[in-house]
Amino acid sequence: MGWLFPQTPLQSVEFAASDMMIRLRGAQAAPEDIVVVRDKGLSSPSPAYDRPAVAALVRQLFEAGQVRTVVLNLPPDFTTPLKLPGQPPASFDLGPACTNSAIVQQLGVDLDCPLRQVIRAYGDRMVIVTVPNQSTAPPRIEVYNHFQSFLPDAGAYTRPLQDLLGFEGFQKDSDYRIRSLQPTGSFLRGDSFVPSRNLERVQLETIFLNSAETLAYRKFTDTDSPPVKETSTNDEDNRALFIRYLGPEGTVTTVDLSQVCLPIPFSHHCAGSLRSNIRDLLRNKLVVVSVTDQDPVETPFGPIARPEAQAQALAGYFLPGFYRQLSVPWSGFLTLGMAILSGVLLTSMPTPRRWYYPLGLGLLGLGYGLLVWGCLVGLGWNLPLFFPLMAMLFTGITAGGSLTLIEAQQRAIQQKAELERLRKAERQAVLNQARKLLYRVATDIHDNQLQELKLVMDGLEYALADPKQMNHAIDEAINRLAHVGQGIRDELNDIRNVATKLEISPQLKRGLVQGLKAELQTWQDQGDLTLEVHTELAALMEPKSSDWFDAREDIFRFFREALANATRHAQPPKGIATQLWISLEVKNDQAILWVENDGTTPPNLEQGNYGTKVMKTIASQLPEGTWQRTARPGGGVKVGLSWSLAEFQKTAKAISR
Amino acid sequence: MEHLRFLIVEDHPEMARNNCEWLQKTYPEAHCETIENPQLVGEKLKKFTPDLVVVDLLYGQNSGEQSAEPGLNLLRYIFGEYPGLNIMVYSSEPLLLSPVSEMISRHEGGFVTVNKMDRRIRFVEGVKSALQGELKIPRELRGLIKLTDREREILELLCKDSLTDQAVADRIHTSKKTVQNSIQRLKEKMGIPLDEEETNSRVALCMEAMRKKLVSL
Numbered sequence: 001m002g003w004l005f006p007q008t009p010l011q012s013v014e015f016a017a018s019d020m021m022i023r024l025r026g027a028q029a030a031p032e033d034i035v036v037v038r039d040k041g042l043s044s045p046s047p048a049y050d051r052p053a054v055a056a057l058v059r060q061l062f063e064a065g066q067v068r069t070v071v072l073n074l075p076p077d078f079t080t081p082l083k084l085p086g087q088p089p090a091s092f093d094l095g096p097a098c099t100n101s102a103i104v105q106q107l108g109v110d111l112d113c114p115l116r117q118v119i120r121a122y123g124d125r126m127v128i129v130t131v132p133n134q135s136t137a138p139p140r141i142e143v144y145n146h147f148q149s150f151l152p153d154a155g156a157y158t159r160p161l162q163d164l165l166g167f168e169g170f171q172k173d174s175d176y177r178i179r180s181l182q183p184t185g186s187f188l189r190g191d192s193f194v195p196s197r198n199l200e201r202v203q204l205e206t207i208f209l210n211s212a213e214t215l216a217y218r219k220f221t222d223t224d225s226p227p228v229k230e231t232s233t234n235d236e237d238n239r240a241l242f243i244r245y246l247g248p249e250g251t252v253t254t255v256d257l258s259q260v261c262l263p264i265p266f267s268h269h270c271a272g273s274l275r276s277n278i279r280d281l282l283r284n285k286l287v288v289v290s291v292t293d294q295d296p297v298e299t300p301f302g303p304i305a306r307p308e309a310q311a312q313a314l315a316g317y318f319l320p321g322f323y324r325q326l327s328v329p330w331s332g333f334l335t336l337g338m339a340i341l342s343g344v345l346l347t348s349m350p351t352p353r354r355w356y357y358p359l360g361l362g363l364l365g366l367g368y369g370l371l372v373w374g375c376l377v378g379l380g381w382n383l384p385l386f387f388p389l390m391a392m393l394f395t396g397i398t399a400g401g402s403l404t405l406i407e408a409q410q411r412a413i414q415q416k417a418e419l420e421r422l423r424k425a426e427r428q429a430v431l432n433q434a435r436k437l438l439y440r441v442a443t444d445i446h447d448n449q450l451q452e453l454k455l456v457m458d459g460l461e462y463a464l465a466d467p468k469q470m471n472h473a474i475d476e477a478i479n480r481l482a483h484v485g486q487g488i489r490d491e492l493n494d495i496r497n498v499a500t501k502l503e504i505s506p507q508l509k510r511g512l513v514q515g516l517k518a519e520l521q522t523w524q525d526q527g528d529l530t531l532e533v534h535t536e537l538a539a540l541m542e543p544k545s546s547d548w549f550d551a552r553e554d555i556f557r558f559f560r561e562a563l564a565n566a567t568r569h570a571q572p573p574k575g576i577a578t579q580l581w582i583s584l585e586v587k588n589d590q591a592i593l594w595v596e597n598d599g600t601t602p603p604n605l606e607q608g609n610y611g612t613k614v615m616k617t618i619a620s621q622l623p624e625g626t627w628q629r630t631a632r633p634g635g636g637v638k639v640g641l642s643w644s645l646a647e648f649q650k651t652a653k654a655i656s657r
Numbered sequence: 658m659e660h661l662r663f664l665i666v667e668d669h670p671e672m673a674r675n676n677c678e679w680l681q682k683t684y685p686e687a688h689c690e691t692i693e694n695p696q697l698v699g700e701k702l703k704k705f706t707p708d709l710v711v712v713d714l715l716y717g718q719n720s721g722e723q724s725a726e727p728g729l730n731l732l733r734y735i736f737g738e739y740p741g742l743n744i745m746v747y748s749s750e751p752l753l754l755s756p757v758s759e760m761i762s763r764h765e766g767g768f769v770t771v772n773k774m775d776r777r778i779r780f781v782e783g784v785k786s787a788l789q790g791e792l793k794i795p796r797e798l799r800g801l802i803k804l805t806d807r808e809r810e811i812l813e814l815l816c817k818d819s820l821t822d823q824a825v826a827d828r829i830h831t832s833k834k835t836v837q838n839s840i841q842r843l844k845e846k847m848g849i850p851l852d853e854e855e856t857n858s859r860v861a862l863c864m865e866a867m868r869k870k871l872v873s874l
Contacts, residue, residue: 446749447669450749457776458679
């Protein structure tokens with residue numbers, strides 16, 4: 001994403017992440033071959049280095065200090081030639097080569113001469129740093145040709161400009177920090193003057209240069225490494241190098257300017273000689289010199305003085321080299337890969353995702369952070385950190401959030417479906433109950449009232465054949481018809497009850513056991529049940545199916561019948577019972593409901609009434625349903641209903657599938 | 658004349674007793690036996706072949722759905738094992754017979770249904786009809802009753818060839834009584850009123866047969 005939005009704050013975050021990793025690695029030892037010479041402020045006030053003094057400084061480094069290579073940063077005002085008309089004052093000491101009377105008379109006092117002489121003498125071991133002016137395209141550089149010796153006869157400088165000049169290769173990122181170094185580049189020439197008309201055309205051309213760091217390393221090692229073709233436009237050669245900063249300012253050995261050369265105004269000599277300890281420090285070294293107070297360079301380690309930043313960048317040519325970076329396409333692939341990886345890993349987690357979801361995301365992020373760290377420290381690869389992490393996080397949160405949302409929706413749908421199924425099951429159970437009750441009423445009318453009516457008709461028809469019996473027959477018919485009427489009225493009452501039963505018994509909404517308890521409580525609250533009640537109701541895993549709801553209604557009805565019988569016949573004043581025991585036993589798939597009282601044991605337990613008929617009916621309609629009414633040991637009656645739960649559970653499983 | 662023998666299948670003891678009494682009132686010499694459980698009739702019939710079986714359809718079950726099944730199963734058994742046995746269904750719900758209407762069509766013995774809630778005179782009439790091998794079923798069931806091959810053949814001879822009962826009997830090598838019974842069954846199955854004058858009812862039978870394209874002239 002950074003390569004899509006290179007100037008966005010997101011890129012700054014990526015930079016910050018990269019800098020953090022570099023800082024975390026800590027400072028590393030600088031190569032001993034590199035020394036910085038700059039104004040560290042040891043002398044107060046800081047000495048001013050004019051052009052002859054700079055020449056004196058460089059000469060001191062080469063001659064007294066015996067350095068091998070000098071990288072020279074010149075002050076900004078050195079870009080143009082500086083000549084004074086007339087004879088030089090007596091205090092000027094520019095050296096015999098620069099005070100030749102003929103030249104002075106012809107050109108005046110040439111203050112560039114001492115440095116030109118030094119460059120002429122040591123140019124093969126020197127690099128003059130020129131800073132590109134980025135306001136033009138291509139950037140323009142000063143070529144300091146007034147410090148070059150021109151050979152009129154040859155029509156050329158004694159040394160090619162490309163062999164002396166090195167541009168400052170720092171590349172500024174969008175957050176104004178310097179992290180990379182451009183090894184080569186093409187620039188517009190900014191000649192300070194035209195030494196020959198022959199060169200007028202040349203001066204309009206672009207010039208291909210190595211960076212100061214690159215050129216300095218080549219001169220220091222006296223090799224062609226790094227191999228840079230002078231006119232190369234090859235992308236590979238020109239690819240920016242990611243600077244392996246060694247640490248904060250002061251990491252590279254630094255010597256104060258005044259310790260090398262105390263300047264004498266307008267003199268090509270230094271005041272005093274070089275101390276031996278400084279000489280030892282400088283001998284055979286590559287020295288980066290700055291005689292001007294330049295702005296520090298912003299680096300991952302904070303602001304570093306420009307010559308030291310150059311020195312640290314230069315260190316990249318020494319072991320262990322520059323950091324390597326992924327190209328833009330590969331960075332994109334890595335970011336995309338992390339996004340895909342996080343998506344795949346997180347979506348493959350088992351559901352429901354809870355605490356381990358953010359944990360997984362965190363571990364993945366930590367793992368990648370360690371990978372980046374390992375690559376940085378072990379392999380010198382500076383991999384992108386922020387964008388892959390952000391892509392991973394974004395994908396993870398998005399995928400996780402979406403999946404969580406989908407799961408929540410699915411749960412809601414399942415809950416809704418479950419409620420709907422429950423509602424349907426209850427409705428079906430109600431219908432079953434209503435159907436059974438209506439059938440029962442129809443059967444009762446057929447079995448009882450219709451038969452009775454027929455017998456009345458028979459009686460009357462008999463009487464028609466025997467008129468003597470008529471009065472008796474009519475009397476009996478009236479009695480029997482009254483009985484028929486009563487029976488029909490009872491059945492009609494039952495039908496009304498059916499109408500009121502067209503819903504699941506509210507007591508049973510919370511399950512059979514709760515329903516039994518609630519019903520007992522109701523009977524007690526209403527004063528219908530005055531016996532002392534003992535309950536022992538085992539927990540029942542109730543299947544959620546219409547079959548069970550239907551059966552549960554029947555079991556509940558059985559319970560109420562048994563309760564009604566106990567209160568009518570065993571409870572005072574009709575009976576002598578004092579205790580009532582209600583128990584529900586569940587063993588494997590079998591359940592049995594007992595209702596017992598300690599009243600008298602009736603002699604005709606086998607003969608049923610209408611209540612026992614209902615119990616018999618209910619038992620016959622339950623799976624493996626049986627009922628029994630027996631004498632309780634010690635007196636009383638014990639009524640039990642047993643049934644199998646297996647069939648209901650099987651049905652419920654089939655429905656849930 | 659040999660004494661008639663009746664078997665009453667009825668789960669209501671008082672009703673069964675009354676049925677026997679009315680039969681014996683009509684046929685004083687008749688022998689009447691009752692049986693409460695229809696599932697035991699098979700065993701009974703192996704030892705005792707009645708002239709008429711009076712069957713109730715609904716039995717003392719607690720569910721209306723189940724109550725007709727014992728009676729219907731008994732009829733299926735008789736239709737299968739005793740195709741010539743005379744049957745009278747004496748029930749307050751004769752329409753419950755529809756599941757066995759196909760078998761009623763093929764039954765060769767008398768088959769009469771009487772609503773239990775009718776007066777006893779209908780009971781006695783039904784017994785007589787059944788003993789004569791007639792078919793009498795509720796109007797609502799007639800549409801479900803189909804003609805047998807023998808009945809189609811008699812219908813053809815009666816309406817297309819205009820044969821007399823005796824001629825039809827000679828043609829198909831059976832008795833005149835059998836032919837007359839078959840004609841009565843045809844009338845019952847095709848919904849021809851039985852109380853009309855005989856000639857008119859036969860004409861009506863043939864016209865109905867042509868209307869239903871059972872016979873073409």
